Amino acid sequence: MQITFLGTSSGVPTRSRNVSSVAIRLPQRAEVWLFDCGEGTQHQLLRSDVKISQIRRIFITHLHGDHIFGLMGLLASYGLAGNPTAIDIYGPPGLSEYIRASERYSYTHLSYPLKVHTVQPGLVYEDEEFLVSCVPLKHRVTAFGYRIVEKDRPGRFNVEQAAALGIPNGPLYGKLKRGEEVTLSDGRQIRGSDLCAPPEIGRKVVYCTDTVYCDAAVELSQDADVLIHEATFSHQDADMAFDRLHSTSTMAAQVALGAGVKQLIMTHFSPRYAPGNALVLDDLLQEARAIFPNTALAYDFLIHEVPRRRGE
Amino acid sequence: MQITFLGTSSGVPTRSRNVSSVAIRLPQRAEVWLFDCGEGTQHQLLRSDVKISQIRRIFITHLHGDHIFGLMGLLASYGLAGNPTAIDIYGPPGLSEYIRASERYSYTHLSYPLKVHTVQPGLVYEDEEFLVSCVPLKHRVTAFGYRIVEKDRPGRFNVEQAAALGIPNGPLYGKLKRGEEVTLSDGRQIRGSDLCAPPEIGRKVVYCTDTVYCDAAVELSQDADVLIHEATFSHQDADMAFDRLHSTSTMAAQVALGAGVKQLIMTHFSPRYAPGNALVLDDLLQEARAIFPNTALAYDFLIHEVPRRRGE
Ligand SMILES: [Zn+2]
Ligand SMILES: [Zn+2]
Numbered sequence: 001m002q003i004t005f006l007g008t009s010s011g012v013p014t015r016s017r018n019v020s021s022v023a024i025r026l027p028q029r030a031e032v033w034l035f036d037c038g039e040g041t042q043h044q045l046l047r048s049d050v051k052i053s054q055i056r057r058i059f060i061t062h063l064h065g066d067h068i069f070g071l072m073g074l075l076a077s078y079g080l081a082g083n084p085t086a087i088d089i090y091g092p093p094g095l096s097e098y099i100r101a102s103e104r105y106s107y108t109h110l111s112y113p114l115k116v117h118t119v120q121p122g123l124v125y126e127d128e129e130f131l132v133s134c135v136p137l138k139h140r141v142t143a144f145g146y147r148i149v150e151k152d153r154p155g156r157f158n159v160e161q162a163a164a165l166g167i168p169n170g171p172l173y174g175k176l177k178r179g180e181e182v183t184l185s186d187g188r189q190i191r192g193s194d195l196c197a198p199p200e201i202g203r204k205v206v207y208c209t210d211t212v213y214c215d216a217a218v219e220l221s222q223d224a225d226v227l228i229h230e231a232t233f234s235h236q237d238a239d240m241a242f243d244r245l246h247s248t249s250t251m252a253a254q255v256a257l258g259a260g261v262k263q264l265i266m267t268h269f270s271p272r273y274a275p276g277n278a279l280v281l282d283d284l285l286q287e288a289r290a291i292f293p294n295t296a297l298a299y300d301f302l303i304h305e306v307p308r309r310r311g312e
Numbered sequence: 313m314q315i316t317f318l319g320t321s322s323g324v325p326t327r328s329r330n331v332s333s334v335a336i337r338l339p340q341r342a343e344v345w346l347f348d349c350g351e352g353t354q355h356q357l358l359r360s361d362v363k364i365s366q367i368r369r370i371f372i373t374h375l376h377g378d379h380i381f382g383l384m385g386l387l388a389s390y391g392l393a394g395n396p397t398a399i400d401i402y403g404p405p406g407l408s409e410y411i412r413a414s415e416r417y418s419y420t421h422l423s424y425p426l427k428v429h430t431v432q433p434g435l436v437y438e439d440e441e442f443l444v445s446c447v448p449l450k451h452r453v454t455a456f457g458y459r460i461v462e463k464d465r466p467g468r469f470n471v472e473q474a475a476a477l478g479i480p481n482g483p484l485y486g487k488l489k490r491g492e493e494v495t496l497s498d499g500r501q502i503r504g505s506d507l508c509a510p511p512e513i514g515r516k517v518v519y520c521t522d523t524v525y526c527d528a529a530v531e532l533s534q535d536a537d538v539l540i541h542e543a544t545f546s547h548q549d550a551d552m553a554f555d556r557l558h559s560t561s562t563m564a565a566q567v568a569l570g571a572g573v574k575q576l577i578m579t580h581f582s583p584r585y586a587p588g589n590a591l592v593l594d595d596l597l598q599e600a601r602a603i604f605p606n607t608a609l610a611y612d613f614l615i616h617e618v619p620r621r622r623g624e
Binding site: 013015 | 326359376381382384409410414
């Protein structure tokens with residue numbers, strides 16, 4: 001899994017940071033999932049290694065403009081990018097109506113199937129390899145945090161070793177692959193787990209924006225490999241964070257700490273911390289690291305590889 | 313008057329050309345008028361010398377996404393750019409509904425008065441210095457071309473000369489300034505035009521997009537100083553132009569020739585003519601120049617000063 005930050009500013013774009021969007025490339029398939037789609041996301045894609053034609057699903061946290069105003073342009077361009085297959089979009093109530101109204105007024109006729117799913121807290125999407133769930137966050141409007149979970153996979157079955165043990169190819173292999181114990185015709189007992197590599201533990205990535213500190217974010221983030229959490233404000237501007245229901249850097253770190261994640265990457269920064277101001281993003285980073293050391297600052301086009309976990 | 317091209321690609325943005333928008337700076341006031349507002353227009357403004365805070369009016373030609381998907385983001389950012397006054401938007405039927413629906417779904421609360429005017433063919437806007445009119449073009453959806461006319465101004469009245477002639481300061485001055493003839497108490501006849509510099513002829517800029525060749529465009533463009541006309545296709549791809557109701561380079565040139573404009577600037581180019589293709593924009597330029605020599609190609613961030621005209 002490879003995370004590409006396409007926009008890391010809150011509210012308005014700046015010269016160096018666009019408004020919110022994060023792309024996650026799935027390793028097992030040539031597929032990209034997008035999280036939020038602020039204005040100019042398709043422009044950022046043009047400047048990145050992520051191909052618009054590989055986007056298959058888009059998850060929207062909430063309907064504030066800096067998270068959705070790039071959606072219509074991206075959907076239109078996706079249809080012109082060659083061999084569009086289909087796009088599924090997931091988001092809060094109102095998203096479907098917004099898209100349908102925009103399509104209607106702008107005479108946008110998409111050449112591929114577009115499905116808009118209104119999410120509910122809980123399971124949002126599942127296939128053989130992944131599942132995505134969401135929880136409501138605490139923002140001025142309905143907002144959801146998303147958890148992307150790669151399912152655990154059994155370790156590779158050692159066919160050579162099985163053959164050397166004289167186990168006949170056939171239905172027994174299936175049982176052993178699933179880790180079960182089997183009894184051979186000569187009475188030998190073989191444990192499947194002895195013939196399998198340690199299972200591959202699925203990776204977990206959590207995307208939490210926009211929100212003030214909330215317990216739901218901690219629950220959603222349990223044991224995540226990577227927590228992407230908004231940090232609009234510095235701890236010193238906590239009053240603004242509470243007022244506008246956004247997070248400070250320290251709130252993001254507290255979520256990371258409480259959830260026992262492996263790494264925190266902060267994003268969605270107020271332009272007020274651009275270089276040259278009294279407080280800058282490095283201050284937010286230090287504030288967060290004092291609570292949760294393994295913290296990083298996102299920037300546009302940052303690529304973060306989430307390493308595979310082997311059985312632990 | 314200073315024209316800044318903010319986006320010169322048709323349909324989709326490319327790495328070097330954004331979708332449609334043109335800013336016109338008015339010389340007499342610190343005011344900018346925008347024509348069309350494709351996605352990413354506010355980003356282009358950040359990279360240009362045009363200040364978002366100076367935008368006062370926005371004219372929309374038609375509701376295709378590549379001409380309006382930057383509107384909501386721009387309106388939201390304008391409100392945050394410091395001292396927003398008011399914005400008036402002009403465009404075809406449906407524009408107001410599109411904006412109101414987008415505001416509603418995205419919870420956008422603008423902090424300044426926004427007025428949306430549905431235009432009719434004819435006069436669109438008038439003040440002491442300018443008037444803007446529009447005509448329907450020939451596109452797949454309702455589309456308008458706009459003509460911006462700076463009103464003629466009387467030449468400067470030579471007060472020193474009037475005093476030297478012994479004309480008493482007072483109501484006679486007003487008549488002379490208007491170019492009228494007056495009779496002094498001593499019987500002398502004085503012609504106002506002799507005391508005034510030649511009148512300043514107002515400049516005319518026409519913005520024609522999207523459209524296939526049409527007589528209405530020629531009428532709208534009569535005697536313009538600058539005609540900005542779309543040229544989505546090469547003459548060699550005229551079948552596509554007729555099919556999609558867009559212009560070729562030669563159609564743009566024919567409008568310029570028929571209207572007797574001073575200069576043609578072509579824009580809204582299909583990405584198919586990007587460098588490296590069989591046909592490139594220089595081919596479109598040559599095609600147009602064969603018909604109308606004073607033709608130029610727009611590119612993003614091109615600034616074109618429209619010179620003042622003195623009495624001719
Ligand atoms: Zn928000
Ligand atoms: Zn169009």
